[in-house]
Amino acid sequence: MKRNVDFLVIGSGLAGLSYALKVADHGKVLILTKANEDESNTKYAQGGIASVMYSPDSYEKHIEDTLVCGDGLCNKEVVRMVVSESSVRIKELIEWGVQFDKNQKGEFDLGKEGGHSENRVLHHKDNTGFEIERALLEKVHAHPNIEILHHYFAIELLTQHHLGRKVTSRTPDIECYGVYALNTKTNQIEQILSRITLMATGGAGQVYAATTNPFITTGDGVAMVYRAKGRVENMEFFQFHPTSLYNPNERPSFLISEAMRGFGGVLKTIDGKEFMHKYDKRGSLAPRDIVARAIDNEMKIRGDDFVFLDCRHLDKEGLIKHFPNIHKKCLSLGIDITKDYIPVVPASHYMCGGIKVDMNGRSSILNLYAAGECSCTGLHGANRLASNSLLEAVVYAHRSAKDSVERFKNVDHCDSIPEWNAERTASPEEMVLITQSLREAQGIMTNYVGIVRSNLRLKRAFDRLLILHNETENLYERTTVSPELCQLRNIIKVSYIIIKCAMMRKESVGLHYMADYPKKFSPAFS
Numbered sequence: 096m097k098r099n100v101d102f103l104v105i106g107s108g109l110a111g112l113s114y115a116l117k118v119a120d121h122g123k124v125l126i127l128t129k130a131n132e133d134e135s136n137t138k139y140a141q142g143g144i145a146s147v148m149y150s151p152d153s154y155e156k157h158i159e160d161t162l163v164c165g166d167g168l169c170n171k172e173v174v175r176m177v178v179s180e181s182s183v184r185i186k187e188l189i190e191w192g193v194q195f196d197k198n199q200k201g202e203f204d205l206g207k208e209g210g211h212s213e214n215r216v217l218h219h220k221d222n223t224g225f226e227i228e229r230a231l232l233e234k235v236h237a238h239p240n241i242e243i244l245h246h247y248f249a250i251e252l253l254t255q256h257h258l259g260r261k262v263t264s265r266t267p268d269i270e271c272y273g274v275y276a277l278n279t280k281t282n283q284i285e286q287i288l289s290r291i292t293l294m295a296t297g298g299a300g301q302v303y304a305a306t307t308n309p310f311i312t313t314g315d316g317v318a319m320v321y322r323a324k325g326r327v328e329n330m331e332f333f334q335f336h337p338t339s340l341y342n343p344n345e346r347p348s349f350l351i352s353e354a355m356r357g358f359g360g361v362l363k364t365i366d367g368k369e370f371m372h373k374y375d376k377r378g379s380l381a382p383r384d385i386v387a388r389a390i391d392n393e394m395k396i397r398g399d400d401f402v403f404l405d406c407r408h409l410d411k412e413g414l415i416k417h418f419p420n421i422h423k424k425c426l427s428l429g430i431d432i433t434k435d436y437i438p439v440v441p442a443s444h445y446m447c448g449g450i451k452v453d454m455n456g457r458s459s460i461l462n463l464y465a466a467g468e469c470s471c472t473g474l475h476g477a478n479r480l481a482s483n484s485l486l487e488a489v490v491y492a493h494r495s496a497k498d499s500v501e502r503f504k505n506v507d508h509c510d511s512i513p514e515w516n517a518e519r520t521a522s523p524e525e526m527v528l529i530t531q532s533l534r535e536a537q538g539i540m541t542n543y544v545g546i547v548r549s550n551l552r553l554k555r556a557f558d559r560l561l562i563l564h565n566e567t568e569n570l571y572e573r574t575t576v577s578p579e580l581c582q583l584r585n586i587i588k589v590s591y592i593i594i595k596c597a598m599m600r601k602e603s604v605g606l607h608y609m610a611d612y613p614k615k616f617s618p619a620f621s
Contacts, residue, residue, distance in 0.1 A: 096285040099508050100125040102499065103273055103287060105249045105316065106295030108135030109224075110467030110488040112231040114293050116191075117496035119240040122503060125287065126241065127276055129248040129578065130311050133228050136297040136468060137485070139309060140224030141352040141420075143195075143216040144188075144489075145482040146181040148203055152213040154178050161483060164210040164382045165476025166605035168329075173454060173473040177483075177490045184489045185217065192230035195219055206417075207357035208481035210382040214357075216482045221352050221418040227485070248277040248578045249315065250284065252292075252323040254460070257512050264324045271323070271463035272509040279578055284515040290506040291462050291499045294320065294450060295492075298468040299589045300347070301582075303443035303545070304537040307339050307350040313582040314589030316469035320450045321592060326459035329448030329471050330589070331596035332606040334479050335546050336444035337362075337386040340437070341401035342428060348442040349424055351404060353481050356380055358417060360406040362390070363436070365399050384478045384606045387441040391546045394440070403436035441546060445484060447475040447606060448596065456495030462506055464499060466491040477605020528570070529579050532563055533586065539563075540590050544597060549610040553598050560594065563587055 101122030104111045115124045128134070147157050157178045162169050189195070195217040196204040206216040219226035235241050253272040256262040262269055273288040296316030300308025321327050338356070339348035356362070356379045362371050374389040375381035381389075390402050406414055411433045415422050418432070425432050450458050450465040452472055458465050467488040474487050543556035564587050571584055600607055603614045 096283065098125065098285065098287045100287065100289050101291065101503055103127070103289035103292045104295060105274065105293065106135065106297060106467065106469075107132050107243065108137035108295060108297055108467055108488070109227055109231065109485055110492045111293065111295035112228075112235055113489055114295065114466060114492040114496045115241050116231070116234055116238065117493060118499055119238045121500050122240070122290075124241045125289070126235070126243045127247045127249055127274075127287070128243065128245055129279070129315070130246065132243050132245055133232060134309060134311055135228065136308060136312060137224045137488070138228045139307070139350065140227075140485055141221045141350055142208055142354045142482050143206060143218030143223040144185070144485040145211070145215050145480070146185045146217060146486060147178070147215055148182070148185075148205060148217070152215050156212050157181075157215060160210055160212050161474070161480045162476075164478050164480040166384075166478055167476065168604065169476035170473025176454060177472075177474050177487055180490050180493075181486055184486070184493060188227065188230070188489065191234050193219075193227050194230075206354045207380070208353040209356065209377075209380045209386060210480045211357075216354065216357070218354065221354065221420050224485070246279045248279055248581060249274045249296075249319065250277055250576065250581055251275045252319050252460070252463070253286070253288070253509070253512050254323050256323070258509075262324050264326075266324060268461060269324055269459070270461040272512055275515050277576055277578065277581070282575075284517070284576065286512060286514060288508045288510070288512065290503045290508065291464065293495060293499070294458070294463065294465040294469055295467045296469045298446045299586070300443045300446075302333075302537065302540050302586055302590050302593070304541040305339070305346075305348055305440070306443040307336055307348050308444070309347055313585050314446075315582070315585045316465065317449055317592065318585035318588040320458065320460065320463070320465070321588060323460060325463070326451040327449065327471070327592060328451045329596065330446070330592045331600050332447035332475070332477050333443060333593060334383055334445040334447055334606050335387040335441040337383055337390055337441050338404055338439040339442035340424070341440045351421060351437060351439050352418065353383070355404065355406060355418060355421070358406075358414065359409045360404045362386070363403045363405050364393055364397060365401075365403065367403070382478055383481065384608070387546055388608060390439075390441055401438040401440045404439050405436055406432050407434060407436070445479055447471075447477070447479050452491070454494065455498040456491050457498065462502070464495040466495050477607065526579065529583050532567060533583050536560065536563055536583070536587055536590055540593070544590075544594055547608050547610055548597060550598075553594055557594050557598070560587065560590055564591060
């Protein structure tokens with residue numbers, strides 16, 4: 096089966112939905128999502144979206160906070176652009192129906208998170224992403240030019256390679272013509288041709304055993320672009336959220352929002368002693384890379400499985416009002432956050448690298464854009480400032496849409512792409528082979544390529560992952576395609592890229608902390 100559209104959007108989070116709304120007045124838009132339409136990392140974003148709203152805050156302060164957090168590797172021009180465009184994008188979200196919390200004065204109730212010098216995080220209680228997803232889906236459903244296909248798994252980008260032309264990473268004019276996508280309800284692979292394609296597939300938290308990300312975050316977009324010889328960079332910078340709820344029987348891990356520390360929560364060891372002052376003068380509100388390493392270090396030297404977040408001293412009514420879902424979740428486990436310590440532990444959370452794009456969201460592959468967590472814009476550098484992710488997604492969706500509308504009329508559909516090669520008639524292997532390989536890959540990444548790394552650990556990870564890679568590629572080549580097999584393949588590919596990038600960077604910077612090259616200004620970690 097073949098479909099022709101003007102704009103193809105892969106992913107249904109903030110980046111994908113806002114892009115679709117902006118291009119829909121100019122042509123036919125198709126959104127592919129491999130699960131339900133609302134299942135995305137956006138949906139699980141608790142804290143909020145950062146934006147300068149009131150004095151004494153300023154763009155300059157937000158810019159400086161972002162640059163400091165990025166540890167010297169941010170693109171300053173990109174940072175200034177994203178921050179300066181934040182207010183108008185927030186206004187647009189509000190016009191689309193997103194309801195951010197306000198205080199008794201009628202002003203936005205701005206939160207403060209790690210690395211921020213001012214209160215500038217707009218939120219909707221502790222489920223901001225859910226509120227944004229709700230509002231945008233409502234707008235998308237009302238637009239006659241937008242169609243959403245649920246449970247469609249994008250497998251492969253269509254390029255000149257599918258026309259019989261050899262394509263390498265040095266090919267200067269690689270073009271994207273659309274995708275092959277698996278309809279998981281019919282098990283048929285369809286050809287979807289587009290003039291312009293936006294990759295908005297989100298992150299890759301499932302690369303690690305413990306993650307706050309939903310099961311769909313398997314790095315599909317990055318893996319597809321890498322296989323298509325597109326440019327991917329900065330994948331060594333993977334952010335671990337310092338505070339996921341310690342509950343070993345639950346996966347994904349439940350996120351304890353950083354906004355709770357902004358509200359006044361304090362990190363303590365199991366014996367009730369504060370420790371963050373040993374690592375950073377900002378204490379529990381230091382940037383995430385520092386807090387995650389500090390917690391990891393305390394757990395290792397003490398032999399503990401978790402640390403505590405203490406909110407017992409905070410205003411009870413205010414705490415429950417601001418964090419009703421966290422309160423409800425903890426109560427279900429017998430933890431009253433107003434009276435009890437909250438056990439927390441770091442978990443993989445956000446991919447700061449990804450598909451390299453310019454300031455208009457263009458990737459190195461012609462007619463292919465990327466926005467949101469799967470992209471690498473230069474905003475985050477070596478470490479993401481809290482709540483800058485949703486801001487980046489909406490700014491780059493806007494810029495990508497504007498550029499796409501100017502280009503798409505000059506792009507023709509490529510009608511000579513062959514149908515999917517279905518010669519692989521062997522039945523799928525037992526699911527146990529896929530699940531066991533997934534478990535092994537996640538174990539390798541967690542144990543050797545986590546918060547603290549070393550040359551020895553990276554080499555060991557690379558050698559073991561290579562065996563899994565070869566086994567999985569062999570399985571992929573000779574059996575019928577399934578979502579589980581494709582996701583395993585993508586997880587292994589993304590893991591490979593993370594390891595290769597980590598091995599190439601011979602220094603400790605931001606989220607990439609190497610025991611062989613410790614930072615001189617961080618004695619607690621040396």
